[in-house]
């Protein structure tokens with residue numbers, strides 16, 4: 288009995304020597320926690336413990352202490368053994384086993400509890416008196432026997448001390464035996480406890496070792512974890528970088544894919560183009576071979592042509608010689624032509640008369656019964672017209688006029704233009720005459736007729752219409768065109784223009800404004816007393832080189848002309864206008880030179896005084912006009928009759944035209960006739976005057992050769 292407390296107390300005081308089992312178990316648990324499925328079946332048996340150990344070893348964790356599993360196995364065995372023992376004995380054994388097991392499982396509270404139980408049992412056994420215990424047992428035996436009735440012994444009577452002593456001895460014996468058994472068991476337990484202690488120490492050492500190993504492993508795990516974390520961070524950043532790279536590459540890839548698609552489309556187009564070009568190249572190759580063949584044939588042809596060219600060049604040289612000869616002949620022919628031309632004109636007469644009847648215009652047609660038929664004038668042929676006036680008895684008595692006996696008068700001139708004649712037709716007839724001025728002749732064309740008969744229309748025309756251009760404009764163009772043509776024949780000309788008017792026997796320069804000409808005196812003078820050539824003092828003479836310059840001068844003169852209204856014509860020109868071109872030519876081939884003057888004169892109206900109804904200033908105008916016109920007739924008559932004195936100086940007009948009316952000039956007079964029935968008398972006067980002029984033979988025109 289004394290051993291039990293010491294043993295129990297040893298157990299009670301030993302836990303301090305033990306490493307806290309919880310920590311070991313925890314380590315094991317933590318080690319084995321990696322394989323949690325095994326943890327669930329951990330306490331199911333030795334095999335499972337062995338498996339756990341094996342797994343623990345495989346995992347590299349601390350090996351489970353063999354003693355621990357052994358103790359557990361033993362505890363299990365003991366527990367199985369105690370199940371077959373009597374209940375009283377089993378309690379002590381269980382307590383011990385429980386203490387042992389609990390020590391191994393490392394639960395200090397359980398150890399304390401087990402130790403307390405053992406202590407209580409020991410204390411209880413020690414504190415109980417043997418006698419009392421035996422008495423109790425005897426009593427309990429007796430009670431049990433009494434209770435059974437016939438089976439057990441009867442309860443001893445109080446007086447049966449001997450019986451009772453025997454019972455007590457018997458109980459003592461059995462108690463002693465039991466005690467001995469217990470002592471043996473205790474000693475057995477002690478030895479087992481010692482063994483377990485050793486085993487525990489061994490386990491603790493193992494545990495310590497495992498702990499150390501575990502710590503090292505933990506450190507290793509920690510460092511590995513840190514490394515792993517670093518590695519993972521690096522991997523993560525690397526992955527992020529790679530993902531960014533991938534994204535970038537993806538975008539690049541998609542851009543490249545788009546580019547590839549574009550390039551593919553481009554490539555397809557280029558391929559198409561290439562195919563087209565290939566076919567073009569093949570076509571061109573075929574064409575080239577054709578062209579090469581053509582080229583070789585062309586080369587042959589060219590050689591042939593080169594030979595031909597050489598032949599032609601030789602021929603050309605021969606022809607050039609011929610041309611030079613021909614040209615010299617042509618010049619001779621031109622000189623001859625000029626001679627013949629002038630001979631023809633001389634034969635025609637040096638003063639010629641053209642008659643022109645203007646058409647009815649505007650209101651005149653209406654007043655004529657809405658017809659443009661002129662009743663009193665008949666056109667017999669190109670040179671003859673007939674004036675018909677019933678009851679005009681004077682006509683037949685007029686000298687020089689043919690009468691048909693019906694009262695009609697017939698007038699013949701070099702040409703008669705009807706109202707239908709155009710400006711171009713009129714000019715056609717005088718173009719050869721004006722060209723004589725280029726040949727060195729003095730030419731004078733003047734228009735005579737009553738106011739409103741068409742003199743200005745004939746000479747100047749309508750400036751705004753090419754079709755209605757008059758004689759002056761067409762003459763200027765014709766002269767410049769002829770000058771150009773004559774250049775080929777060696778002729779070069781200098782042309783000078785002047786434009787004047789004679790108003791009330793006063794000369795006025797139409798190329799100078801009235802303001803500029805204010806203090807200038809214009810007078811007609813003879814260039815040379817031996818000749819009839821005249822000039823006008825202070826008159827502006829403008830050198831001209833082309834048609835445009837002359838047109839400019841004509842426009843200027845037109846503005847300057849004095850135009851006054853009269854009863855006969857609202858635009859009646861009350862002055863004589865004289866446009867003069869001086870043409871000086873030289874022939875570089877023949878060394879010929881010539882000087883001609885062309886006078887284009889628009890005379891003032893020739894109406895009679897009593898019919899014009901003029902008074903005052905207008906009367907003076909008319910008188911001056913009539914005087915100059917009648918003097919013109921007198922000069923022509925004197926020339927025709929070859930009188931010794933020709934009254935040129937009686938009027939400014941005849942004085943100015945002296946050289947153009949004399950024997951060395953060619954003169955053309957237009958007699959313009961009004962179609963109006965009311966103008967019959969004036970028409971008759973004009974036609975009579977023209978007839979007189981037409982009958983004159985002034986003389987032979989002389990070419991003015993410049994020396």
Ligand SMILES: Nc1ncnc2c1ncn2[C@@H]1O[C@H](COP(=O)(O)OP(=O)(O)OP(=O)(O)O)[C@@H](O)[C@H]1O
Pocket residue numbers: 644645646648706736737738739740741742743744745856858859860861890891892893959
């Ligand atoms: N052949 C013609 N064809 C058409 N109209 C014409 C013709 N001749 C003259 N005329 C017209 O008759 C009118 C008078 O003509 P113009 O002015 O030429 O007469 P004139 O004789 O010059 O008169 P004046 O002596 O008063 O200057 C003008 O309106 C003119 O346009």
